[in-house]
Amino acid sequence: MEVSILPLQRTLDVRSGDNLLEALRNHQIPISYSCMAGRCGTCRCRVVSGNVLVTGGADTNRPATDGHSVLACQATVVEDCVIEVPEVDEIVVHPSKIIKTTVIAVEDLTHDIKRVRLALSKPFAFSPGQYASLQFAPELVRPYSMAVAAGGEEAEFHIRLVPGGRVTSYVSTQLKVGDNVRLSGPLGTAYLRTKTSDPIICIAGGTGLAPILSILRGMADHGLDNPVHLYFGVRSPRDVYGVAWLDELKAKLPNMTAHVVVMASGEPGPYRTGVVTDAVKQDWASLTGWRAYVAGAPAMVDASTILLRQKGIRAEHVYADAFYASGV
Secondary structure, three states: OEEEEEOOOEEEEOOOOOEHHHHHHHOOOOOOEOOOOOOOOOOEEEEEEEEEEEOOHHHOOEEEOOOOEEEHHHEEEEEEEEEEOOOHHHOOEOOOEEEEEEEEEEEEEEOOEEEEEEEEOOOOOOOOOOEEEEEEEOOEEEEEEEOOOOOOOEEEEEEEOOOOOHHHHHHHHOOOOOOEEEEEEEEOOOOOOOOOOOOEEEEEEHHHHHHHHHHHHHHHHHOOOOOEEEEEEEOOHHHOOOHHHHHHHHHHOOOEEEEEEEOOOOOOOOOEEOOHHHHHHHHOOOOOOOEEEEEEOHHHHHHHHHHHHHOOOOHHHEEEEEOOOOOO
């Protein structure tokens, strides 16, 4: 049985019933992966032609044919097919880990956002922009984005307090310095691409600033000098945070420009007013040739993604991370 790999123009001999990710790895095909269990989304690829069988999660035993996107770790080869592996020059492999961490600080960033800093018990490799799952107690587990770049001895998360949310209520009222938190990951595909000189636009809403900060800090660590425009949108002036961090990053990223956009403001202030996507629309006639990182509430992420594609950014160059609310 043959599996052809695009854009590498390679053909692999595999057996019917082989797991697609294992087949790719056994033949040294570069593909990103992390958890190998269908959670992180990192090994996503596209079935160009032929058929594979999705064998994990809710889609068990669903065939994936021409044009479908699949997770290689959850796909079984059942016939000759052509598979497209995205961005072969930007492969990241961070095997998923479970790490014991210790809370070293719980601080207020705004009236409803906590900054939680965790000391790591051992090294934790991830790409800037990825996220992890935090377990505060047996039934209190939620994913949050790292706000720092990798390589340090601690991780940082910005957690918005959700009314009625069991996890965020715990963080707000019970979490304290010295507590243990289990961290697992990394997860997510909206990570920094380091092998391109394309200009970059970042759009963050609320705590969506956390992964964008990680990306910008990663750019500084890698010495990247891409032109980068950050648009940070919030509801009101009291929701603005992180301005000092952005000022520090401007010194390290001389081609960076930050735009803080406040939706509603009762009085004149230092920030632009309006909707963050409108600000982007007003500022740019075309973004052809750019890359984009977007993080925040699903409605904002969806609106931003549509706008960026209308402005000329290729769909595969819009790296988006939507923060879905949860009752827990």
